[in-house]
Amino acid sequence: MRKKVWASLAAMVAAALAFSACTASGSTTSTSASAGGNVTLEFAQWWEPELPAGSLRTLMDQFEAANPGIKVKLISGPYASTKEQVVAGAAAGTMSDVVGLDGAWVSDFVKQGSLTNLSTAMTDAKFDASQLAAQVKIKGSTYMIPVANFVYPMFVNNDVLTKAGISALPTNRTEFAAAAKAIAKSGTTSGWILPLDTATPNGIQNDFMSWVWASGGSMLKDGQPNLVGNQGVKDVMAFVKDLYDSGAIAKGTFTLKEQDKVNQFTNGQVGMMVDSLAHVNLIRQQNANLKFTVAAIPTADGYTGKGALPYASWGIGIANNSKHQAEAFKLVSFLMGKDVNAKICSLAHAFPGNTGAVPDFVNNDPAFKQAFDLFQKSNLTNEFTGLPVAEDLMRSFDNELQKYLAGKESADEALTAAQAAWTKSFAA
Amino acid sequence: MTSTPTSAAPPLLKGGGKGSTAMLRKIRKVALPYGYLTPTVVLLTILMIIPIVMVVGYSMMNNVIMIKNPVFVGFQHYVEILTSDAFRNALQNTLFFDIVSVVVHLLLGFGFAMMLNSPMLGKVTKSIFRTIYVLPWLFTVAIIAVLWRLLLEPTGVINYLLMTFHLTTTQIEWLSNPDIALYAVTFINIWSGYPFYMTSLLAGLQGIPKDYYEAAEVDGASGWQKLIYITLPQLRPIIIAMALLDFIWTTQQFALIWMTTGGGPLGTTEMLSTYTYKFAFSTYQFGSAAASAVIILVISMVLTYLYVRAQKVKY
Structure with missing residues (x-):
């Protein structure tokens, strides 16, 4: 009887050791x-x-x-x-x-x-x-x-641009705004599409900050948030607000996702977008008749420095x-x-x-040849890479940008609020 | 192997053997119910109790998971969450979403169930309507979200129809306009959930004895009186149970919100579920996420208690 008890105890200890060994190895x-x-x-x-x-x-x-x-x-x-x-x-x-x-x-x-x-x-x-x-x-x-x-260059629908009476690809913001507004006025097509969905807020990185980086701007200073008083960011905000208020941006911008952007461009509902080059084949598969050109993101008027491509x-x-x-x-x-x-x-x-x-x-x-030439000529930039809680930084900026576009706060208020949120995230 | 006592065995031992057998039987009798319960208890412990205890523990630790040596912070996360504007906003939105969804689910489900139970419709007509009405229940949340995103796009079918019939002159941003996004996602949730009520209430209606209605007719009761004094009291246990279950499920609705609006625009569709998810997988604040999850758990437990009490009343 005593032997049985000892044997049972030994078996239990062995099982426990085996279990803990498995757990330890798994961890x-x-x-x-x-x-x-x-x-x-x-x-x-x-x-x-x-x-x-x-x-x-x-x-x-x-x-x-x-x-x-x-x-x-x-x-x-x-x-x-x-x-x-x-x-x-x-x-x-x-x-x-x-x-x-x-x-x-x-x-x-x-x-x-x-x-x-x-x-x-x-x-x-x-x-x-x-x-x-x-x-x-x-x-x-x-x-x-x-x-x-x-890389994320600008995609332009050639037919839509021509129909709007624009003969050359826009190279600066004024030309881009003029083209986007002309496209929007020429029919049911929107000039530009800006996806700002907060569930996947990468539109801030790819579709908004890319305009800042393309003109040599930065959202950081010495690796820390630099939004308050940042003229480069503020200029892009004003540029986007002008397009938003004029109706040149595709409707539904606050909840549009990246795939909506690609779909609408592919279907010819949008004249221009900033998007990943990886989608070229997808666009061609879904609409073989779409004629489009890949170009650099337009820079601020008068900017002569080296362009930057987000990636x-x-x-x-x-x-x-x-x-x-x-x-x-x-x-x-x-x-x-x-x-x-x-x-x-x-x-x-x-x-x-x-x-x-x-x-x-x-x-x-x-x-791809056009894009590869751009790739070789441009600085590859993505300031969100390596930042703490990068997606959350995009989301907090996204929320403030939406408030600004909706007219609920000024650009300075939006940048101050975003900077406060970013500083908190950096400190954490 | 068993051994049989021999006749040569001393009487004391024989008596002791009987005693121990009786004792074993007694122990077995007492232990048997626990043995039957053991698989359930083990499963509940592994799948429910341990995770819940861990989440409650996480909710009181700072930077848990993200750092190797988290610090105990007590109720700090709870205080921060319960006093934050974002949480209050998410709670308000969730309450609106829940209450409107549950009430309209009930009204729609009851209306359709009454229609399908009506003797005025033929069998074929009923079958056709039953199939049509139950369709939303057959779709997964992902399909529902994609479907309604497409329908409600500014350039989508809904706006096209509204503009064609001159009901609006501009493209309405159903999911992107902060003033109407919450109504839009609530509508989608209502659309996807009413068949649950419809089928359950239809089963309930078919279980009400016809004698009651015949007796009421003899007494000269109107249709309205039959509804108030026979149908609704008979369906009451089903309605209460379904409303509570629906409230719990709607409180936990995440996928639909995440895939349609992501909590936006401007936080107007932020729910407790999306608020919690963002803590965990956007800011990696698993302590705060755990605290938020525990708050949802407490709300769900209160509702569950009410549900269980309602069930007890029923039986």
């Missing part, structure tokens, strides 16, 4: 090592659904063939769910070994200690960082490397909780290699993260 790493000694890396990203079917897996197969003993498990989902998954993984310490990143997330993950310092990883692996087009750094250390860059990236980073840092960096190096990077960018219709890579679509397609 510290997401990698696994198979019996054959293979390392399996998890790679969480939203890229696979956006690339042609099977193409990312093919690249992973190439990587596995070149690196015997390393397997890659792709964990794919739409952008929004990947973000939530990465946030939850970062919180629980179960982040995938290699993660697809948006520049807007980096600061918060670094603060949380979830990302590996890639500067150290590059040094350890003797990786030539000079081949990288950009690196997202926090306090001097790299935490994200942009793999593919999606968003498919970035990559390594989880701090990964037990296979060296193997994970091998995957990063593979994706940033000249040929592989060119391949990914060709598939995604993006511009490369490796300075030596030239995606093939650049030479085959006039729209």
